[in-house]
Amino acid sequence: MNRWYGGIEAGGTKFVCVVGTGPGEVVAETRFSTTSPDETIRQVIEFFEPYTRRGELVAVGIASFGPVDLNPASPTYGYITTTPKPNWGGVDLHGQVQHALHLPVAFDTDVNVAAFGEHYWIPENRLLDPFLYITVGTGIGIGAFVNGRPLHGLIHAEAGHFAIPHNWEGDPFPGVCPYHGDCLEGLASGPAMARRWGEPAETLPVDHPAWNLEAEYIALALVNLIYAFSPQRIVLGGGVAQHPGLHEMIRSRVQRHLNGYLRSPMVLEKIDDYIVKPALGNRSGVFGALAMAMI
């Protein structure tokens, strides 16, 4: 009998589900828009149903948008908690999937799972610890794999809300974060760019000054992550971060801000191998979810 695993990337905009044993063996894959919790979760269950009916599915992993409750001792473990996304606050995503599929379900934040996916599936990453994943898109989030496990804690990392230097003279934009105004996400997320420049990030020309400013804010965030975690590698994912040339601009600004303080060859000479694109492209999360189901 076949023995497959399931991966679910539960995003605020779309869901991606796979059945298989890894990036090299995908037997089914689907993606659909995130609508109401009931309809969306029903689509997840329907996708996996043929495999569970035949007893072929062993376990499932979920990479969820958040914030989520990761405390296994909490009555709301596996819930999406205080998301501003309408109708999704308080949804028991883990429980509903588990009850419908009658299978073990692993659960973590989208970014922790993406970090795990890049760490688990890419051989050259397997020995790197701490290992970070940062996404810059509709929101900014970080996932961390530290001392052999994903980082949990009081809640989970929320480094998208870092307080970073903001030069009000050079950039009088007040930021879009409803909680903090000009925190990192308030200044540098996709919606922040759209609001500041009056058009979406994806239509801003390659040579628009927007990208210098964006590189600067992301570089400041990476500098703080480097000082906090001393990571051995940082994967920089998310739609905004894939803008042509942006990785290069960010890397040189990271070096400029560190200014020689960290005497590591990774930072001084090999920064192209230190701050990298996701090797799994836009499937770090869903294959990370699959890996979580497997271990």
Added chain:
Amino acid sequence: MNRWYGGIEAGGTKFVCVVGTGPGEVVAETRFSTTSPDETIRQVIEFFEPYTRRGELVAVGIASFGPVDLNPASPTYGYITTTPKPNWGGVDLHGQVQHALHLPVAFDTDVNVAAFGEHYWIPENRLLDPFLYITVGTGIGIGAFVNGRPLHGLIHAEAGHFAIPHNWEGDPFPGVCPYHGDCLEGLASGPAMARRWGEPAETLPVDHPAWNLEAEYIALALVNLIYAFSPQRIVLGGGVAQHPGLHEMIRSRVQRHLNGYLRSPMVLEKIDDYIVKPALGNRSGVFGALAMAMI
């Protein structure tokens, strides 16, 4: 026969050494100024010599000022590396102590060891993970205990050099960090306060505006640490941080900056139990070193 352990807190200003089995059983203790490496390490060896001669000492732990090399595979493992402290750069602290005492020697940064000491010896801390220690004094450093172990990585945490918001109009002081100017340490270390206000932190009156500014910068650092690590507790140590009333000012500013975003009772209601003074006072490091020798 007695079986004792040794703890060494190797600071840039002074060394502290103990022999015993923990805070409740100290059979010998000494502290002396940090002078030349040769003289200082000779004093360390002489202090432990009676116990090693009688075969009573099992192992020793060192909590070292830094930066240090923590990579066990490196030829300079256990060295102090690029410290600005004269004559101490390139000193093989771990190796010299190990060769002289012929004992196993555990080695980590002063702040990682202080975090470990507070975590290991204080029962209510034992289950808290991630667990952070931050010291604000001559320098600013953080130690982190994450997923059951101290945080290492490319080098080790250097969050004293966080890039934080600096309101140049309200505080035109350019900072004292030779690498970054107005990074956290450049703005908020003891030497930064002394330079900005023209007198040492310890003589500034309790109601001097210096303390509001200091609370603000430390609060911004803690906010970033909270977003990065989602720690379950933060110990705030170091000489500057013990100024009367400063902890209270910092706690309320942390809450103000988080602005309700993290819906955790620890942050919203129990912040006095979340950001705390070192339970071991100024001996977190030396007893952490002792604990490292024991495990």
